[in-house]
Amino acid sequence: MIIEIGHYALILALATALVISVVPVVGARRLDRAMMDVASVGSLAMFALVAFSFAVLTYAHVVSDFSVANVWENSHSLVPLLFKFSGVWGNHEGSMMLWLLILALFSALVAAFGRNLPDTLRANVLAAQAWISVAFILFILLTSNPFMRLDPAPAEGKDLNPVLQDVGLAIHPPLLYLGYVGFSICFSFAVAALLEGRIDAAWERWVRPWTLAAWTFLTLGIAMGSYWAYYELGWGGWWFWDPVENASFIPWLAGTALLHSALVMEKREALKIWTVLLAILTFSLSLMGTFLVRSGVLTSVHAFASDPTRGVFILCILLIFIGGALSLFAFRAPRLSAGGLFAPISREGALVLNNLILTVACGTVLTGTLYPLLLETLTGDKISVGPPFFNMTFGLLMAPLLVIVPFGPLLAWKRGDLLAVFQRLYLLAILAFVAAVAFFYVEHGGPVLAVLGLAAALFLIFGAIADLWYRAGVGKVAASVAWTRLAGLPRSAFGTALAHAGLGVAVLGIVVVTTFETEHVVEMKPRQTVEAGGYSVRFDGKRPANGPNYSEERGHFSIGRGGVEVADVWSSKRIYTARQMPTTEAGILTFGLSQLYVSLGGGTNDGGMVVRIWWKPFILCIWGGAVIMAIGGFVSLSDRRLRVGAPSRRAKPARPAMEPAE
Amino acid sequence: MIRRFVLALAVVLSSVPAFAVNPDEVLADPKLEARARAISAELRCMVCQNQSIDDSNAELAKDLRLLVRERLTDGDTDEQVMNYIVSRYGEFVLLKPRFETKTILLWGAPLLLVVAGGLSLIVFARKRAGRPTGSKLTAEEQARLSELLDE
Numbered sequence: 001m002i003i004e005i006g007h008y009a010l011i012l013a014l015a016t017a018l019v020i021s022v023v024p025v026v027g028a029r030r031l032d033r034a035m036m037d038v039a040s041v042g043s044l045a046m047f048a049l050v051a052f053s054f055a056v057l058t059y060a061h062v063v064s065d066f067s068v069a070n071v072w073e074n075s076h077s078l079v080p081l082l083f084k085f086s087g088v089w090g091n092h093e094g095s096m097m098l099w100l101l102i103l104a105l106f107s108a109l110v111a112a113f114g115r116n117l118p119d120t121l122r123a124n125v126l127a128a129q130a131w132i133s134v135a136f137i138l139f140i141l142l143t144s145n146p147f148m149r150l151d152p153a154p155a156e157g158k159d160l161n162p163v164l165q166d167v168g169l170a171i172h173p174p175l176l177y178l179g180y181v182g183f184s185i186c187f188s189f190a191v192a193a194l195l196e197g198r199i200d201a202a203w204e205r206w207v208r209p210w211t212l213a214a215w216t217f218l219t220l221g222i223a224m225g226s227y228w229a230y231y232e233l234g235w236g237g238w239w240f241w242d243p244v245e246n247a248s249f250i251p252w253l254a255g256t257a258l259l260h261s262a263l264v265m266e267k268r269e270a271l272k273i274w275t276v277l278l279a280i281l282t283f284s285l286s287l288m289g290t291f292l293v294r295s296g297v298l299t300s301v302h303a304f305a306s307d308p309t310r311g312v313f314i315l316c317i318l319l320i321f322i323g324g325a326l327s328l329f330a331f332r333a334p335r336l337s338a339g340g341l342f343a344p345i346s347r348e349g350a351l352v353l354n355n356l357i358l359t360v361a362c363g364t365v366l367t368g369t370l371y372p373l374l375l376e377t378l379t380g381d382k383i384s385v386g387p388p389f390f391n392m393t394f395g396l397l398m399a400p401l402l403v404i405v406p407f408g409p410l411l412a413w414k415r416g417d418l419l420a421v422f423q424r425l426y427l428l429a430i431l432a433f434v435a436a437v438a439f440f441y442v443e444h445g446g447p448v449l450a451v452l453g454l455a456a457a458l459f460l461i462f463g464a465i466a467d468l469w470y471r472a473g474v475g476k477v478a479a480s481v482a483w484t485r486l487a488g489l490p491r492s493a494f495g496t497a498l499a500h501a502g503l504g505v506a507v508l509g510i511v512v513v514t515t516f517e518t519e520h521v522v523e524m525k526p527r528q529t530v531e532a533g534g535y536s537v538r539f540d541g542k543r544p545a546n547g548p549n550y551s552e553e554r555g556h557f558s559i560g561r562g563g564v565e566v567a568d569v570w571s572s573k574r575i576y577t578a579r580q581m582p583t584t585e586a587g588i589l590t591f592g593l594s595q596l597y598v599s600l601g602g603g604t605n606d607g608g609m610v611v612r613i614w615w616k617p618f619i620l621c622i623w624g625g626a627v628i629m630a631i632g633g634f635v636s637l638s639d640r641r642l643r644v645g646a647p648s649r650r651a652k653p654a655r656p657a658m659e660p661a662e
Numbered sequence: 663m664i665r666r667f668v669l670a671l672a673v674v675l676s677s678v679p680a681f682a683v684n685p686d687e688v689l690a691d692p693k694l695e696a697r698a699r700a701i702s703a704e705l706r707c708m709v710c711q712n713q714s715i716d717d718s719n720a721e722l723a724k725d726l727r728l729l730v731r732e733r734l735t736d737g738d739t740d741e742q743v744m745n746y747i748v749s750r751y752g753e754f755v756l757l758k759p760r761f762e763t764k765t766i767l768l769w770g771a772p773l774l775l776v777v778a779g780g781l782s783l784i785v786f787a788r789k790r791a792g793r794p795t796g797s798k799l800t801a802e803e804q805a806r807l808s809e810l811l812d813e
Contacts, residue, residue, distance in 0.1 A: 240712065344787075352783065356783065360779060364772045364775065385758075
């Protein structure tokens with residue numbers, strides 16, 4: 001019964017969304033206050049309905065109600081409680097419900113905290129959000145209904161895909177969707193601005209924090225997914241340029257560009273039209289990313305669904321939203337007024353260059369991801385576009401960006417002095433290069449190109465510190481004054497520095513791992529030892545073991561350094577009972593920022609094991625860098641400017657107490 | 663349908679705990695082995711999803727790895743090995759497609775985008791230089807502002 005009520009709540013949510021789609025827009029045209037207010041109340045009601053519906057689905061999963069087809073297909077009574085929860089979104093239908101839940105949550109947030117927005121803007125934004133909700137609820141109800149019943153109810157479920165039974169993957173989708181869906185707010189604001197034909201101050205104040213929040217979550221989501229792939233898939237890679245990874249990386253690149261152009265818009269009122277376009281594109285790419293994965297067009301490890309009716313429905317949604325928004329842009333953008341002017345050499349100019357490179361990189365990854373698909377559809381020719389292509393093109397595009405990042409924050413707005421910035425940075429560049437050569441020497445060589453990569457990474461980190469250094473005036477003013485100044489800097493300055501330094505740390509990790517990692521593929525018999533990264537790895541033997549819903553074969557390894565045992569680790573191969581599906585659980589040991597990665601292979605006839613051992617120097621920098629970037633995002637979000645927001649519209653119109661100006 | 667899907671998933675995922683190169687495949691000559699690894703990383707495992715033959719433990723990938731090593735020991739250059747594999751399995755095996763007519767847009771995309779972006783930047787900058795920057799106030803708000811200022 002409760003299941004049917006959940007299903008019904010979703011249908012009610014659809015009806016609510018339909019009302020919010022139409023009434024407030026009409027209200028905004030007629031300046032009818034009552035009709036516009038429907039948007040706020042409706043969005044809150046819709047969130048309540050969707051949240052209830054989602055809660056019902058979660059309940060069904062937690063109590064293992066196998067009469068619900070979705071639970072039967074993706075759960076098992078023996079699955080640990082955490083994975084009963086994460087099983088809700090560990091499948092196609094449930095993940096669409098999660099998407100919808102976050103969408104409704106964000107609409108509700110705008111409704112609840114958007115009191116300082118002009119009425120018409122709020123009404124239009126919430127209506128645009130509701131259009132997206134309508135599309136998604138229809139998609140769920142018509143093609144991916146999670147509330148379908150089975151009669152008779154099976155006694156036992158088919159188990160959650162073992163690969164998904166992991167803490168990392170339990171939180172990966174929510175983070176990713178917070179990012180994807182966060183961009184929907186930027187999209188709705190852009191559409192509302194186009195509908196109104198003007199961009200006002202409230203618009204600018206709202207778009208940047210939402211972009212920042214969405215970007216921060218997306219960064220964390222991607223990093224989480226990458227780390228998961230690294231430890232779960234068992235072959236030590238951390239980025240595969242898999243279409244599914246690209247589906248999240250493409251919106252991230254566009255979102256990063258949006259973040260920077262929104263900054264120019266907020267500070268200098270320039271690049272307005274471009275920002276509107278970028279907001280539309282970013283969410284369009286998020287939509288596309290979601291649906292490329294969901295429709296199963298790109299078959300890969302992650303793709304769950306493959307059903308043509310869904311694919312066609314998805315294609316229609318994409319066409320309507322992307323096509324509609326872009327046409328609206330084409331018709332209405334000329335009506336928007338252009339923003340402030342700036343010289344080519346200025347902070348704005350640097351940010352334009354940033355946008356150019358990021359959008360080109362975004363377009364390149366997009367082309368590479370879709371090209372095989374399009375070519376096959378059009379000509380029937382099958383080609384593959386894989387890591388070698390992306391590493392080459394993307395690497396070439398990003399290299400100049402890494403070098404110019406430290407220059408940006410040091411340039412003045414409007415009209416900058418490049419020479420002065422050079423003077424401030426050339427010492428750092430030399431320092432970074434020397435440090436890179438030293439590092440290279442210590443790690444005993446590798447391709448010479450690595451030195452340049454290392455230097456770029458260090459230059460990014462030093463540059464971020466230098467930015468704060470110069471802003472505080474260290475060296476120019478007394479230390480105590482500099483300290484006060486540093487403490488008084490806006491948090492967004494620290495956010496920027498952290499994000500840029502984080503990028504540097506990630507690049508450092510990437511360069512070091514690619515250049516200096518070592519791999520050993522060996523057949524090991526018990527008590528045999530292999531040297532890796534200065535550690536000795538001894539295979540002690542293997543034994544079978546059982547978990548709640550799997551059985552495994554575990555190998556034990558002792559790690560020694562200089563003859564002394566320093567650590568030990570288990571590495572195992574699991575078979576999940578319900579699906580008879582094998583997985584590897586690599587043994588991973590962390591030493592500082594580096595890791596030793598031990599993965600088990602097949603047994604040999606004479607009682608040995610095939611073992612793969614990697615030494616991954618500085619690998620934690622890759623995800624650590626992403627986390628630092630995300631921390632930068634949060635710090636920047638806590639900036640006073642964003643917390644306070646636009647002054648409340650409801651405030652009493654106090655009489656201006658002006659002092660006579662003499 | 664569901665059964666088939668689950669079956670397909672099982673087949674796909676069973677290749678996930680990949681155990682690519684096995685010790686018995688490794689060539690004695692480290693230089694030759696390094697070349698073999700580099701070539702393997704650029705060849706697609708035909709029966710897997712987005713895996714190179716270097717990463718995959720599918721039977722077919724193993725056959726290809728052995729084939730690559732066989733050709734290398736016979737004295738083929740890297741290019742000859744690639745050509746041989748492509749002649750047998752088609753262009754689909756190449757993870758980095760060759761530059762030819764049908765991939766011209768793929769390889770040209772970055773350059774095209776840079777040029778298009780750069781050109782539109784110049785065009786817009788020129789066009790905008792003459793245009794006044796707009797006011798953010800509506801007529802109504804403008805009226806209210808002048809009213810306030812007049813007081």
